[in-house]
Amino acid sequence: xxxxxxxxxxxxxxxxxxxxxxxxxxxxxxxxxxxxxxxxxxxxxxxxxxxxxxxxxxxxxxxxxxxxxxxxxxxxxxxxxxxxxxxxxxxxxxxxxxxxxxxxxxxxxxxxxxxxxxxxxxxxxxxxxxxxxxxxxxxxxxxxxxxxxxxxxxxxxxxxxxxxxxxxxxxxxxxxxxxxxxxxxxxxxxxxxxxxxxxxxxxxxxxxxxxxxxxxxxxxxxxxxxxxxxxxxxxxxxxxxxxxxxxxxxxxxxxxxxxxxxxxxxxxxxxxxxxxxxxxxxxxxxxxxxxxxxxxxxxxxxxxxxxxxxxxxxxxxxxxxxxxxxxxxxxxxxxxxxxxxxxxxxxxxxxxxxxxxxxxxxxxxxxxxxxxxxxxxxxxxxxxxxxxxxxxxxxxxxxxxxxxxxxxxxxxxxxxxxxxxxxxxxxxxxxxxxxxxxxxxxxxxxxxxxxxxxxxxxxxxxxxxxxxxxxxxxxxxxxxxxxxxxxxxxxxxxxxxxxxxxxxxxxx
Numbered sequence: 186x187x188x189x190x191x192x193x194x195x196x197x198x199x200x201x202x203x204x205x206x207x208x209x210x211x212x213x214x215x216x217x218x219x220x221x222x223x224x225x226x227x228x229x230x231x232x233x234x235x236x237x238x239x240x241x242x243x244x245x246x247x248x249x250x251x252x253x254x255x256x257x258x259x260x261x262x263x264x265x266x267x268x269x270x271x272x273x274x275x276x277x278x279x280x281x282x283x284x285x286x287x288x289x290x291x292x293x294x295x296x297x298x299x300x301x302x303x304x305x306x307x308x309x310x311x312x313x314x315x316x317x318x319x320x321x322x323x324x325x326x327x328x329x330x331x332x333x334x335x336x337x338x339x340x341x342x343x344x345x346x347x348x349x350x351x352x353x354x355x356x357x358x359x360x361x362x363x364x365x366x367x368x369x370x371x372x373x374x375x376x377x378x379x380x381x382x383x384x385x386x387x388x389x390x391x392x393x394x395x396x397x398x399x400x401x402x403x404x405x406x407x408x409x410x411x412x413x414x415x416x417x418x419x420x421x422x423x424x425x426x427x428x429x430x431x432x433x434x435x436x437x438x439x440x441x442x443x444x445x446x447x448x449x450x451x452x453x454x455x456x457x458x459x460x461x462x463x464x465x466x467x468x469x470x471x472x473x474x475x476x477x478x479x480x481x482x483x484x485x486x487x488x489x490x491x492x493x494x495x496x497x498x499x500x501x502x503x504x505x506x507x508x509x510x511x512x513x514x515x516x517x518x519x520x521x522x523x524x525x526x527x528x529x530x531x532x533x534x535x536x537x538x539x540x541x542x543x544x545x546x547x548x549x550x551x552x553x554x555x556x557x558x559x560x561x562x563x564x565x566x567x568x569x570x571x572x573x574x575x576x577x578x579x580x581x582x583x584x585x586x587x588x589x590x591x592x593x594x595x596x597x598x599x600x601x602x603x604x605x606x607x608x609x610x611x612x613x614x615x616x617x618x619x620x621x622x623x624x625x626x627x628x629x630x631x632x633x634x635x636x637x638x639x640x641x642x643x644x645x646x647x648x649x650x651x652x653x654x655x656x657x658x659x660x661x662x663x664x665x666x667x668x669x670x671x672x673x674x675x676x677x678x679x680x681x682x683x684x685x686x687x688x689x690x691x692x693x
Contacts, residue, residue, distance in 0.1 A: 187498055228328055246259060364412065596624055
């Protein structure tokens with residue numbers, strides 16, 4: 186099967202929130218979802234949005250293994266979900282997100298002449314009453330609220346957390362853009378009692394059928410990333426759609442298109458659907474990363490190509506899979522990592538972890554910047570603790586993160602020498618498993634990739650449009666055209682596919 190996936194290079198994110206704003210204007214600029222951000226950019230360390238969403242002991246999101254080693258929802262089985270349909274205790278409250286507000290703008294122009302300037306006081310969108318703004322979707326932006334709140338980051342566990350300080354000149358930060366992971370093994374799909382959540386067969390995008398959604402909110406609990414929201418006006422679930430009307434037209438998502446830092450990559454991954462459940466049920470959490478990578482298939486392998494053709498994957502999609510920057514970063518160069526693989530959802534939005542200034546760490550330790558051993562040793566003493574990155578991207582395995590950072594360090598060292606007209610130390614590359622040709626290709630992809638190389642998204646086939654639009658499922662946030670003959674989203678005819686009968690690793 187084929188899946189549209191994304192990789193983000195966190196070294197390039199400047200926290201400008203352009204992706205969040207353009208996504209907001211496109212998808213949630215409506216009544217009922219004022220508080221919802223399908224794409225948001227968090228400052229790490231921090232408690233995130235909604236507050237402490239990563240604490241699964243509290244929110245019961247994702248999957249876990251039962252006593253027999255079987256994969257089960259952390260939120261409970263069918264009977265438990267049935268008993269809690271009308272009273273689900275494992276839901277974030279509006280305070281954990283933030284209360285959406287509007288302002289008394291009319292007061293600015295209708296207030297009578299007076300000595301003081303009139304003000305536009307905030308009012309709650311939910312109640313209409315005056316309110317105070319005490320929390321937001323990015324309250325800790327740039328560590329602004331870190332001294333008071335960031336200590337509650339669920340990733341700051343263990344004795345190593347003492348390394349993290351929130352005093353001036355002793356702290357660190359990086360920006361983490363987040364959206365729905367469109368997982369291979371989505372917990373939200375399996376938890377939905379009405380079958381409204383589904384994963385599209387042709388490209389793996391997870392959507393909500395608004396006609397079938399009954400607002401049970403089990404999907405909100407089951408999603409460990411808390412990227413499913415409830416429209417308080419309609420009472421139905423909504424989430425990131427991966428901009429599927431654009432993807433079907435061969436265009437990148439809005440957040441990717443408008444990204445100022447050019448840090449996002451879109452592409453296809455081919456995977457063995459029969460192995461998804463087995464990979465998600467890997468006993469040791471630290472083996473989940475390799476297990477998920479093993480599910481991905483080499484698009485250059487003749488046997489894989491033949492199997493894909495038998496499965497009905499078009500030739501242009503196979504060519505896109507071979508050119509995929511996501512496959513290159515995830516499987517070929519292995520520098521991209523998933524967010525919280527221990528949730529066992531097999532997420533399909535991956536990240537290149539941020540690399541702190543290595544040479545500063547070498548100088549601070551009294552080392553030689555030209556000695557590869559000193560440079561690699563400094564990776565373990567960077568300003569961003571390896572343990573923190575490991576909690577985010579490798580289920581606590583610091584060796585995995587250190588390996589990626591060493592590869593990125595070797596790449597920078599080699600390309601710096603090449604830029605200065607020197608030959609470059611190939612031994613440094615060999616130490617991290619790169620050849621000079623691979624180093625140049627990886628540098629071109631991470632640093633100077635052109636638009637066509639960052640976004641390799643094949644268009645849906647028009648010959649299937651009539652059949653797809655006649656399918657039973659409906660698109661989220663849809664309306665009918667004047668003739669009532671087809672559904673549209675933002676004026677774009679939508680392509681429909683069937684829903685998998687049984688989600689991988691779980692029951693329907």
